[in-house]
Amino acid sequence: EIVLTQSPGTLSLSPGERATLSCRASQSVSSSYLAWYQQKPGQAPRLLIYGASSRATGIPDRFSGSGSGTDFTLTISRLEPEDFAVYYCQQYGSSPTFGGGTKVEIK
Amino acid sequence: QVQLVESGGGLVKPGGSLRLSCAASGFTFSDYYMSWIRQAPGKGLEWVSYISSSSSYTNYADSVKGRFTISRDNAKNSLYLQMNSLRAEDTAVYYCARDPPPYSSTRLPYFDYWGQGTLVTVSS
Numbered sequence: 176e177i178v179l180t181q182s183p184g185t186l187s188l189s190p191g192e193r194a195t196l197s198c199r200a201s202q203s204v205s206s207s208y209l210a211w212y213q214q215k216p217g218q219a220p221r222l223l224i225y226g227a228s229s230r231a232t233g234i235p236d237r238f239s240g241s242g243s244g245t246d247f248t249l250t251i252s253r254l255e256p257e258d259f260a261v262y263y264c265q266q267y268g269s270s271p272t273f274g275g276g277t278k279v280e281i282k
Numbered sequence: 283q284v285q286l287v288e289s290g291g292g293l294v295k296p297g298g299s300l301r302l303s304c305a306a307s308g309f310t311f312s313d314y315y316m317s318w319i320r321q322a323p324g325k326g327l328e329w330v331s332y333i334s335s336s337s338s339y340t341n342y343a344d345s346v347k348g349r350f351t352i353s354r355d356n357a358k359n360s361l362y363l364q365m366n367s368l369r370a371e372d373t374a375v376y377y378c379a380r381d382p383p384p385y386s387s388t389r390l391p392y393f394d395y396w397g398q399g400t401l402v403t404v405s406s
Contacts, residue, residue: 210392219377219396263327267390271329
């Protein structure tokens with residue numbers, strides 16, 4: 176099983192700032208089969224990024240994904256008020272696993 | 283628009299059974315692989331099971347293998363999860379989710395649409 180470790184656990188930032196979230200895999204993720212999701216309290220997760228860097232339908236371009244192998248990054252270029260949430264990475268090159276999440280909170 | 287609506291959750295005793303349903307609309311259900319994912323209260327996400335569009339392929343997380351069974355009825359646009367021998371650690375919100383194409387033998391599921399979830403509580 177591929178273990179995904181997300182860091183930091185919590186990111187305290189102000190609206191307008193840049194957020195950089197990390198997802199590290201215990202072994203290489205084949206074909207960059209890595210997705211990112213956003214989850215707000217009481218809601219289902221929403222797909223942001225798939226294939227490590229492709230934005231899902233309707234996702235604003237302030238969200239971008241990068242990386243390959245074992246190291247992946249989600250960047251939010253300028254935080255909007257609605258972006259404060261928990262973010263999960265997920266690999267799907269083998270039996271699907273999720274990272275533990277990064278909470279982006281208002282500073 | 284794509285809609286996934288889960289039902290069937292509730293309180294069940296350890297060792298009991300429950301059957302979850304997911305009603306799909308707004309897309310051609312029979313063209314898509316589907317999955318169940320769960321989230322224990324205050325915890326992260328755990329993939330549970332997936333099924334191919336024609337039910338030819340299924341797969342399960344080790345934590346539920348032999349206890350849970352995924353199925354679908356394409357005529358009814360519905361996905362199911364039969365859960366037997368339930369344990370306290372199965373307590374979670376259960377989401378059904380859609381896996382978009384293209385599909386291949388080397389790619390496992392990711393999820394472009396999710397339902398709102400149904401809560402399963404296993405407790406005596």
